Structures are given as structure tokens and as C-alpha cells.
Amino acid sequence: xxxKPLLDRVLIKMEEAEETTKSGIILAGSAKEKPQIADVVxxxxxxxxxxxxxxxxxxxxxxxxxxxxxxxxxxxxxVDYTLVRQSDILAVVE
Amino acid sequence: xxxKPLLDRVLIKMEEAEETTKSGIILAGSAKEKPQIADVVxxxxxxxxxxxxxxxxxxxxxxxxxxxxxxxxxxxxxVDYTLVRQSDILAVVE
Amino acid sequence: xxxKPLLDRVLIKMEEAEETTKSGIILAGSAKEKPQIADVVxxxxxxxxxxxxxxxxxxxxxxxxxxxxxxxxxxxxxVDYTLVRQSDILAVVE
Amino acid sequence: xxxKPLLDRVLIKMEEAEETTKSGIILAGSAKEKPQIADVVxxxxxxxxxxxxxxxxxxxxxxxxxxxxxxxxxxxxxVDYTLVRQSDILAVVE
Amino acid sequence: xxxKPLLDRVLIKMEEAEETTKSGIILAGSAKEKPQIADVVxxxxxxxxxxxxxxxxxxxxxxxxxxxxxxxxxxxxxVDYTLVRQSDILAVVE
Amino acid sequence: xxxKPLLDRVLIKMEEAEETTKSGIILAGSAKEKPQIADVVxxxxxxxxxxxxxxxxxxxxxxxxxxxxxxxxxxxxxVDYTLVRQSDILAVVE
Amino acid sequence: xxxKPLLDRVLIKMEEAEETTKSGIILAGSAKEKPQIADVVxxxxxxxxxxxxxxxxxxxxxxxxxxxxxxxxxxxxxVDYTLVRQSDILAVVE
Numbered sequence: 001x002x003x004k005p006l007l008d009r010v011l012i013k014m015e016e017a018e019e020t021t022k023s024g025i026i027l028a029g030s031a032k033e034k035p036q037i038a039d040v041v042x043x044x045x046x047x048x049x050x051x052x053x054x055x056x057x058x059x060x061x062x063x064x065x066x067x068x069x070x071x072x073x074x075x076x077x078x079v080d081y082t083l084v085r086q087s088d089i090l091a092v093v094e
Numbered sequence: 095x096x097x098k099p100l101l102d103r104v105l106i107k108m109e110e111a112e113e114t115t116k117s118g119i120i121l122a123g124s125a126k127e128k129p130q131i132a133d134v135v136x137x138x139x140x141x142x143x144x145x146x147x148x149x150x151x152x153x154x155x156x157x158x159x160x161x162x163x164x165x166x167x168x169x170x171x172x173v174d175y176t177l178v179r180q181s182d183i184l185a186v187v188e
Numbered sequence: 189x190x191x192k193p194l195l196d197r198v199l200i201k202m203e204e205a206e207e208t209t210k211s212g213i214i215l216a217g218s219a220k221e222k223p224q225i226a227d228v229v230x231x232x233x234x235x236x237x238x239x240x241x242x243x244x245x246x247x248x249x250x251x252x253x254x255x256x257x258x259x260x261x262x263x264x265x266x267v268d269y270t271l272v273r274q275s276d277i278l279a280v281v282e
Numbered sequence: 283x284x285x286k287p288l289l290d291r292v293l294i295k296m297e298e299a300e301e302t303t304k305s306g307i308i309l310a311g312s313a314k315e316k317p318q319i320a321d322v323v324x325x326x327x328x329x330x331x332x333x334x335x336x337x338x339x340x341x342x343x344x345x346x347x348x349x350x351x352x353x354x355x356x357x358x359x360x361v362d363y364t365l366v367r368q369s370d371i372l373a374v375v376e
Numbered sequence: 377x378x379x380k381p382l383l384d385r386v387l388i389k390m391e392e393a394e395e396t397t398k399s400g401i402i403l404a405g406s407a408k409e410k411p412q413i414a415d416v417v418x419x420x421x422x423x424x425x426x427x428x429x430x431x432x433x434x435x436x437x438x439x440x441x442x443x444x445x446x447x448x449x450x451x452x453x454x455v456d457y458t459l460v461r462q463s464d465i466l467a468v469v470e
Numbered sequence: 471x472x473x474k475p476l477l478d479r480v481l482i483k484m485e486e487a488e489e490t491t492k493s494g495i496i497l498a499g500s501a502k503e504k505p506q507i508a509d510v511v512x513x514x515x516x517x518x519x520x521x522x523x524x525x526x527x528x529x530x531x532x533x534x535x536x537x538x539x540x541x542x543x544x545x546x547x548x549v550d551y552t553l554v555r556q557s558d559i560l561a562v563v564e
Numbered sequence: 565x566x567x568k569p570l571l572d573r574v575l576i577k578m579e580e581a582e583e584t585t586k587s588g589i590i591l592a593g594s595a596k597e598k599p600q601i602a603d604v605v606x607x608x609x610x611x612x613x614x615x616x617x618x619x620x621x622x623x624x625x626x627x628x629x630x631x632x633x634x635x636x637x638x639x640x641x642x643v644d645y646t647l648v649r650q651s652d653i654l655a656v657v658e
Contacts, residue, residue, distance in 0.1 A: 001187060001188070002187070003159070003185045004188065006180075006184060006185055006186065007151070011185065036639075042185075048147070050181075051146030052612075052614065053615070057570055057571070058570075065567070065636075072161045074130050074184075075130075076187075090570060090636060090647040091568055091569045091570055091575065092570065093565055093566070093640075094567075095282070096282045097279045097280075097282075098279055098281075098282065099279045100246075100274075100277060100278060100279055100280065101245070103278050103279060138279075142240075142243070144240065144275075145239070145240030166253075166255045166256065168224050168253055168278075169224075170281075177279060189376070191347070191373045191375055192373055192375075194339055194368075194371060194372060194373055194374065197373060199373065236335070238334065239335075260318075260349045260350065262318050263318075271372040271373060283469055284469070284470045285441070285467045285468075285470075286467055286470065287466065288433055288434075288465060288466060288467055291466050291467060330428075330430075330431070332463075333428030354412075354441075354444065356412055356466075357412075358469075365441065377563055377564070378563070378564045379561045379563055379564075380562045380564065381560065382527055382528075382559060382560060382562065383527070385560050385561060420561075424522075426557075448506075448535075448537045448538060448560060450506050452563075459535065471657055472657070472658045473629070473655045473656075473658075474655055474657075474658065475654065475655045476653060476654060476655055476656065479655060481655065512655075518616075518618075520616065521616030521617070542600075542629075542631045542632060544600050545600075546657075553655060
């Protein structure tokens with residue numbers, strides 16, 4: 001299944017949150033901090049969004065920091081992805 | 095009955111949610127996850143929306159991912175459809 | 189009594205909701221689903237709305253789908269009408 | 283006392299609500315439906331409102347339909363009036 | 377103490393509310409209706425407000441109707457005034 | 471420590487509220503009315519704010535009236551200041 | 565790990581809050597005031613944000629005052645940073 005994000009949308013996959021605390025305790029699901037670093041899987045073409053031209057700065061393969069709670073989660077072939085606007089991406093991590 | 099969406103409206107039909115969980119249990123209505131993939135049934139002509147020119151990128155027959163909770167549900171000839179703005183469509187699935 | 193909607197306003201009359209469920213039970217008022225199809229009774233001339241030029245796409249006699257809860261209900265000569273903006277009209281039904 | 287509305291403001295006087303129900307019962311104050319038809323008493327000159335040119339379409343003496351709850355009620359010489367923006371006036375009744 | 381309102385601000389002084397009801401009863405503070413007519417004490421010079429040119433229509437000495445709850449109350453030399461934007465002034469009373 | 475406000479920000483210092491009521495009672499902290507007159511300590515250079523050119527009208531040393539609750543309180547070297555946008559300054563007092 | 569903020573984003577590191585009150589008492593975590601002064605770690609390149617050109621005024625190494633509660637906290641290599649828009653930076657401290 002191929003996903004082609006429209007306009008300024010970006011398909012990202014959150015990296016797995018750390019399973020272990022600093023003191024070495026393994027965390028159950030809900031106690032894990034929501035991961036904030038994601039991998040860019042697909043990037044929309046940009047274009048006129050709300051009457052304003054948007055250029056895409058992120059590219060496939062980038063590791064990015066997104067604002068928590070932004071975007072729409074979507075399950076594709078059993079895997080969880082998130083579709084965000086590029087403006088919800090705060091920084092690229094290298 | 096033919097529906098002609100105005101401007102940037104798109105008539106979509108949500109795909110049926112999976113009736114079975116991974117473990118093979120058949121789910122009753124309310125336990126099913128809301129489907130997020132929809133088929134595009136009719137596409138408006140685009141044009142000046144709120145003073146801004148909108149070009150239509152999706153076309154009849156596309157399978158699309160929409161943001162949950164967006165749009166207006168409408169029952170036509172006993173079938174449930176949703177009318178969304180094109181901006182509520184996040185990606186095209188191929 | 190003649191009503192002349194201003195600018196992009198449209199006077200519509202909701203079609204009567206189905207009185208009978210699929211199983212043939214006749215419904216009392218509050219159990220009926222709110223109808224979503226309406227007949228266009230009068231159309232404003234369009235013009236500059238909030239500084240943006242609006243062209244009217246619907247015309248007297250059209251059957252239209254409106255977003256639920258939009259518009260202002262008004263009783264004229266004992267009959268219930270609704271005044272909506274054209275942007276609250278989602279599609280024309282033919 | 284003369285009231286000169288500024289810019290796109292319109293001074294209206296709500297018409298008295300019907301005192302009698304269809305079945306002929308005379309209603310006390312709070313049971314009466316809020317009237318929705320008003321008489322235009324004074325009209326502002328229009329002009330630049332929020333950076334956008336507004337032309338006045340209603341005129342003194344018009345009977346108009348306003349959106350419920352809009353405007354500011356004001357008592358002048360013991361009589362209740364309402365000051366609304368022209369954009370709160372939905373239609374002219376003839 | 378001289379107050380010079382900035383841009384489109386207007387310094388007004390609410391007129392005292394009627395102390396007596398129609399039936400002649402003298403009202404205590406909280407039972408009095410909030411007055412809606414005010415005297416214009418000082419007027420700002422207008423200018424670019426939020427990127428839009430604002431021309432001042434009211435002038436020192438005008439009696440005006442303001443929308444309730446708007447503006448900032450300020451006590452100067454023990455007297456209560458209100459600073460409003462000109463757009464909160466609905467009409468001039470003559 | 472020198473503070474240089476960015477763009478249209480203004481660093482102000484609220485004047486001490488009156489410690490004594492009209493009847494001569496000295497007030498404890500929480501019973502004092504929040505002061506509304508402030509002294510301008512530093513003024514940003516103005517410039518393009520949200521895409522709109524802002525010119526600075528207030529200057530260092532001005533006594534100004536600000537809208538209550540606006541701005542960000544900041545403690546510098548043990549002294550309380552407030553950083554406001556110039557648009558939160560309502561008037562200059564002379 | 566290198567973080568490259570996008571557009572008008574700025575990566576800052578809050579300075580440690582004072583651990584000691586004026587009376588010399590050492591404060592536990594939650595009783596400490598949230599620090600408001602931060603060090604600029606990385607600065608985005610600016611550019612077209614929401615259709616408006618943004619020029620960057622802060623630079624790496626600046627000490628800045630930010631509005632409380634703004635921005636997104638992010639933990640990188642075990643250290644807490646905050647990503648803010650430049651417009652959330654109120655002033656530069658020298």
C-alpha cells in the first residue's frame with residue numbers, strides 16, 4: 001500500500017519510546033513517555049495551502065521532532081503512522 | 095439520486111471497518127474502530143472558497159485517508175456518505 | 189410575504205423527515221432524524237461578503253444538502269424556513 | 283433623542299411577538315417566542331469596517347429578519363431598540 | 377492628569393444610571409441597570425491598527441452608546457473612566 | 471542586567487497600588503487593587519509583527535495605562551516587571 | 565545529536581531556577597518558580613511562515629526571556645530543551 005500525502009501533509013512513523021527508565025525499570029505501555037522523534041516516510045508535494053504557497057523542507061528519511069498531539073493517527077497494514085502538516089514539524093535531528 | 099458537491103466539497107463513502115480483531119474475535123458495532131479509508135464518490139469543481147482559489151487534487155474513484163470527525167454525514171437512498179472539504183483529505187492510498 | 193435574502197444568504201425549506209422507520213414504525217417528533225435535504229426558496233444576490241466576492245451557485249428550486257445545525261430558523265406565515273449562507277450548502281441533489 | 287449608528291451599525295426595533303398561540307391562548311412574557319422580524323429605524327453610513335469597505339443594503343423603514351441573539355439591546359426614552367451590524371441582518375421582508 | 381489614548385482608543389465616562397425605577401423606587405447599587413450611554417472625554421489619533429488604517433469618527437464631547445462589557449475600566453484621580461476601541465462605540469446620540 | 475524587548479514588546483514596571491483606602495485603612499497585599507498605571511522601562515524597535523509593520527508610539531519614561539491581565543510578568547534582579555505588546559498599552563498619562 | 569529547527573523555530577534551554585528563596589530555604593522541585601530565562605541553542609533559518617516572511621532576530625548564545633507555557637518541551641540525550649517560535653521570545657537579556 002502506497003500513501004501519497006496531499007499538499008503539505010507528511011506521513012511519519014513515531015520511533016518506539018524507551019522501554020526502560022534511567023533506573024532500569026521496564027515500563028508498561030501507558031507509563032512510557034510519548035515518543036517525540038519520528039521518521040519521515042512520505043512527503044506531500046507542497047503547493048497552495050489556504051491560499052498560501054508552501055514549500056516542503058523535510059524529505060523522506062529525515063528524523064524529525066513533532067509537536068505532541070498534532071496530526072492524525074492512521075493504521076496501514078497493521079502499522080501505526082501519523083499524518084501531520086509540515087508546520088507541525090519543529091526540527092530535523094541529525 | 096445524483097449528488098453534485100459544491101466548490102471544494104467531496105462526497106466520500108467510508109470503507110467498512112474490519113469486523114475481526116487480530117485474535118479473530120468478531121466485533122460488534124461500537125467496538126469497531128472508525129474506518130479512516132474512504133472511496134471518493136463525487137468531487138466538486140473547486141473554485142473561489144473564502145476568497146481563495148482551490149484546485150481539486152482528488153478524483154472520483156480515489157481511495158483516500160480523511161481526518162476523523164471531519165465532514166457531514168448524510169444518508170442518501172439508505173446509504174451513509176460523508177461530505178468533506180478537500181482540505182480534510184490527508185492522503186491518497188494506492 | 190416575500191423574503192429577499194441579503195448578499196450570500198439562501199432561504200431554504202427543510203423537507204419533511206421520514207415518519208416511518210425501516211421496520212415500519214411511525215416515529216413521534218423528537219425521534220425523527222433531522223432532515224438534511226432542503227428546497228431552495230429564495231437566493232440572495234451574492235456580492236462582497238466580508239471583503240470577498242461571493243458568486244451564487246445555487247438557484248431557486250434546487251434540492252440541496254446542508255450542514256446540520258447551520259443557519260437561522262425563521263417562521264413566516266406559520267411555516268418554518270431556514271436562512272443559511274451559501275457556504276453552508278454542501279451539495280445539490282438531482 | 284436622535285441616534286446615529288456608526289459605520290455598518292443599524293438601529294432596529296423588534297416587532298412585538300404574537301401574544302396568542304394558534305389555539306388562542308394568550309401568552310405571558312417569557313412564553314412568547316422571541317420575535318425575529320424588526321423594523322429598521324436608523325442606518326449607519328457604511329465605510330471601512332475592519333479594513334474592508336461595507337456598502338449599506340438596508341434602509342430606514344425596511345422590515346428585516348435578524349439572526350437571534352445578535353446585537354446590543356439599548357433602551358432609549360424607555361423604548362427597547364437593538365443595534366446590530368448589517369451583516370446580522372439576514373433578509374428583507376416585503 | 378491628562379490621558380492621551382493611543383491609536384483608536386477612546387476615553388469615555390459612563391453616565392450615571394437612573395437611580396429610580398418607573399414606579400419611583402430608588403435603587404441600590406447592584407440593582408441599577410448598567411448605563412449604556414457615555415460621554416467621550418478623549419479620542420486617540422487613529423492610525424494603523426493591526427495593519428489597517430482607522431479613521432476616528434467620534435469626537436470629544438460626543439454622547440455615545442457602547443456595547444456592554446467592552447473596554448477597560450480605569451480609575452483616575454478617584455473617578456471611573458473606561459477606555460474602549462472606537463469599534464466598541466455603536467452610535468452617537470444627539 | 472539590560473533587557474532589550476524584541477519587535478513591538480515593551481518592558482514596563484507597574485506603579486505601586488495605593489496602600490490606603492479612602493477611609494484611611496491600610497490594605498494588606500491581596501486586598502489592594504491591581505495597579506493599572508505603569509512606567510515604560512524599555513521599548514522594542516518595532517518592525518514586521520505577524521506580517522504587519524508596527525511603529526512604536528510609546529517611549530522610555532512614559533507613564534502608561536495597560537489593559538489588566540495582559541503581558542508576561544518577569545522577575546529580574548528581584549524586581550517585578552511586565553513585558554507587554556505595545557497594542558496592550560491603552561493610553562499615555564501626562 | 566544535532567537539532568536543526570525549521571523556519572522560525574528556536575531551540576532553547578531553560579536556565580535552572582533558583583534553588584533558594586530569599587530567606588535561604590532550599591526549595592524542592594515543585595515549589596521552585598518556573599525559570600523564564602533561557603539560552604538559545606539553535607536558531608531556524610526563518611522564511612515564509614504562514615505566508616509571511618519572518619526574519620530571525622535572536623542568535624545562538626543569546627540569553628532570552630520567553631513567555632511561560634509556550635513551546636514544546638523535548639528531551640534529547642537525556643537533557644530537557646524547549647522548541648519555541650521566535651515570536652514567543654519576548655526580549656534578549658544582556
